[in-house]
Amino acid sequence: MIKKVFRLYADKDSEEKWINDMANKGWAFSHFFLGMYTFKKCEVGEYVYRIDLMGDIASGKKSMDYIKLVEETGAEYVDSWFRWVYFRKKSSENGFELYSDIDSRINNYKGIRQMFAILGISEFCIGMGQLSLLFRDGNLQIFNLILVLIIFYLGFVILSVALKTNKKIKQLMKENSIKE
Amino acid sequence: MTNHIGKIPITETAYYILLSLFNPNHGYGIMQNISEISNSRINMGPGTLYGALTNLLDKGWIVLVSEDSRKKEYLITELGKEIIENEVGRLNELCINGNRILGGIKND
Numbered sequence: 001m002i003k004k005v006f007r008l009y010a011d012k013d014s015e016e017k018w019i020n021d022m023a024n025k026g027w028a029f030s031h032f033f034l035g036m037y038t039f040k041k042c043e044v045g046e047y048v049y050r051i052d053l054m055g056d057i058a059s060g061k062k063s064m065d066y067i068k069l070v071e072e073t074g075a076e077y078v079d080s081w082f083r084w085v086y087f088r089k090k091s092s093e094n095g096f097e098l099y100s101d102i103d104s105r106i107n108n109y110k111g112i113r114q115m116f117a118i119l120g121i122s123e124f125c126i127g128m129g130q131l132s133l134l135f136r137d138g139n140l141q142i143f144n145l146i147l148v149l150i151i152f153y154l155g156f157v158i159l160s161v162a163l164k165t166n167k168k169i170k171q172l173m174k175e176n177s178i179k180e
Numbered sequence: 181m182t183n184h185i186g187k188i189p190i191t192e193t194a195y196y197i198l199l200s201l202f203n204p205n206h207g208y209g210i211m212q213n214i215s216e217i218s219n220s221r222i223n224m225g226p227g228t229l230y231g232a233l234t235n236l237l238d239k240g241w242i243v244l245v246s247e248d249s250r251k252k253e254y255l256i257t258e259l260g261k262e263i264i265e266n267e268v269g270r271l272n273e274l275c276i277n278g279n280r281i282l283g284g285i286k287n288d
């Protein structure tokens with residue numbers, strides 16, 4: 001049995017939580033495409049899922065090395081999307097964490113923050129570029145206005161993820177300074 | 181550039197990876213070795229290990245010894261060994277002082 005659900009996630013932690021909740025209800029995530037998540041029936045709580053941001057797309061040499069390493073630990077590669085990758089492991093096996101210390105979790109979030117900051121700022125630059133096309137012969141171009149609004153809205157959403165990630169980094173750094 | 185060998189404490193992750201590479205070893209082998217010598221206290225995640233290996237390669241504390249085979253094998257360098265020796269010396273100092281004070285309190 002197969003189930004398809006459309007969702008848009010910008011925050012990987014929320015997305016990971018949702019996918020794991022689905023697994024706990026007996027739906028194993030198997031494929032992602034443009035916001036469409038495909039699930040297959042599984043035992044309730046059969047898998048634990050982890051999402052990660054890699055340094056490159058999945059077919060890149062470094063990413064392939066990384067995926068191979070994760071697979072050696074008994075986990076399974078499920079799918080990837082640009083630099084994002086989905087892994088799962090049977091929950092009957094030992095715990096499944098990709099990052100086991102605070103330093104590496106901070107570095108992982110820093111990579112995510114950088115990507116979203118660059119994307120968000122690019123989005124704003126594109127939006128600004130479009131502003132000059134708003135008026136033609138003194139008339140407001142409705143289509144261009146809608147386009148600009150969508151671009152700015154996306155820019156805000158993307159930058160808000162960068163800010164949220166920044167908060168997570170600060171929280172982890174605080175934990176780290178207490179530990180040391 | 182000044183050499184900071186022995187001046188900066190290295191992370192537990194880097195410490196145990198370096199200790200696991202006195203003989204050539206591959207990624208998963210390193211994880212298993214660390215779990216074994218730490219009595220399962222540390223179960224290093226693959227993301228943590230991969231990031232640390234990249235970092236240690238950049239610093240020249242470890243090198244790749246075989247890339248042609250399916251599994252990449254790494255080995256500690258002379259510089260890496262120097263780092264580890266310094267770190268063990270620093271940790272010994274911490275232990276000696278800790279034990280001296282704790283022992284002193286008990287003896288009072």
